[in-house]
Amino acid sequence: MKSNISRLNKLFENRVRLGIMSVLSVNDSYDFNNLKDTLGVTDGNLASHLKALEENNLIRVNKQFIGRKPNTSYSITENGASLFHDHIKALEDIIRRQ
Amino acid sequence: MENEQNYSEDIKTIKKIMEESSRFLSLSGLSGLFAGLIAVLGGCIAQFVILKSGSHGISGLISRITGEQLASQKLWLFADAATVLVLALIVSLYFSLRKAKLRMQKVWTPVSKRMLLNLSIPLISGAFFILIFFLQNQWQFIIPSMLVFYGLALIGAGKFTYSEVFYLGLAELLTGFLSAVFQEYSLFFWIFGFGFLHLGYGLFMYRKYEG
Numbered sequence: 001m002k003s004n005i006s007r008l009n010k011l012f013e014n015r016v017r018l019g020i021m022s023v024l025s026v027n028d029s030y031d032f033n034n035l036k037d038t039l040g041v042t043d044g045n046l047a048s049h050l051k052a053l054e055e056n057n058l059i060r061v062n063k064q065f066i067g068r069k070p071n072t073s074y075s076i077t078e079n080g081a082s083l084f085h086d087h088i089k090a091l092e093d094i095i096r097r098q
Numbered sequence: 099m100e101n102e103q104n105y106s107e108d109i110k111t112i113k114k115i116m117e118e119s120s121r122f123l124s125l126s127g128l129s130g131l132f133a134g135l136i137a138v139l140g141g142c143i144a145q146f147v148i149l150k151s152g153s154h155g156i157s158g159l160i161s162r163i164t165g166e167q168l169a170s171q172k173l174w175l176f177a178d179a180a181t182v183l184v185l186a187l188i189v190s191l192y193f194s195l196r197k198a199k200l201r202m203q204k205v206w207t208p209v210s211k212r213m214l215l216n217l218s219i220p221l222i223s224g225a226f227f228i229l230i231f232f233l234q235n236q237w238q239f240i241i242p243s244m245l246v247f248y249g250l251a252l253i254g255a256g257k258f259t260y261s262e263v264f265y266l267g268l269a270e271l272l273t274g275f276l277s278a279v280f281q282e283y284s285l286f287f288w289i290f291g292f293g294f295l296h297l298g299y300g301l302f303m304y305r306k307y308e309g
Contacts, residue, residue: 015108015111018108018111018112019111019115022111022112022115022116022119023115023116023119025116026116026119026120027119027120027208027209030119030208031208034207034208037204037207038115038118038119038207039115088109088112091105091108091109092109094105095105095106095109
């Protein structure tokens, strides 16, 4: 049991981060406002978790202009996809053992 | 123990968010049901009122007989088809907006935009072809084109909504081919494809996801 729990990634312990990774693992890219709506969180909360995930090279930030409005979108990195996949596997193994 | 509870909650949340962010799930079964009902009515009006009033039926249209009576029949058929399309769009939109509201979901999301894009490319292509056939008096191609292009549109959109939409698209496609082979009965295939397939699909979806 202990070995399974140690396989869980501390970076994904938080619900908001889990949500961000879930969205980005099934979408090529997703912008800030749509992430906010999907997850139902505040600007500040979302921004701080995005920052943490970015700093750990789990997601990538793409800034561009749509017309004159700046638009920030996010996508998952290969590293992020593989770590998230491992995390889900570990969760499933723990549940299966019960 | 409390942690284990959290782990299975985590998995549930992950799956729910993955599905909701990659599939548009506010399409209502009632949309299909009522769109199908409207199509059956419109198809019956075409078959039993507009075509029966003339002396030629659908074969007259297909064999490209010309005449004043036929010209007015064509206009009525066009009006009938346009009315069915507009009414079906209105009810579909109404029930899907209502479902989105009940589920407290937004309608205009990245995934709904992607679904609409994939739906509209084959549909608009089909509309152009049908307009060309209409102007060229090539009636034998109109009904098959409606069904085939609509089927392709659903197959494309199926990746971004309930996967059942994909299978509805395959069924429409098949119905379209059959209507091209059995031209004399093409209107009945139209009523089956746009009417009864939608009715069956709508009822099935409503009972599976909303009932």
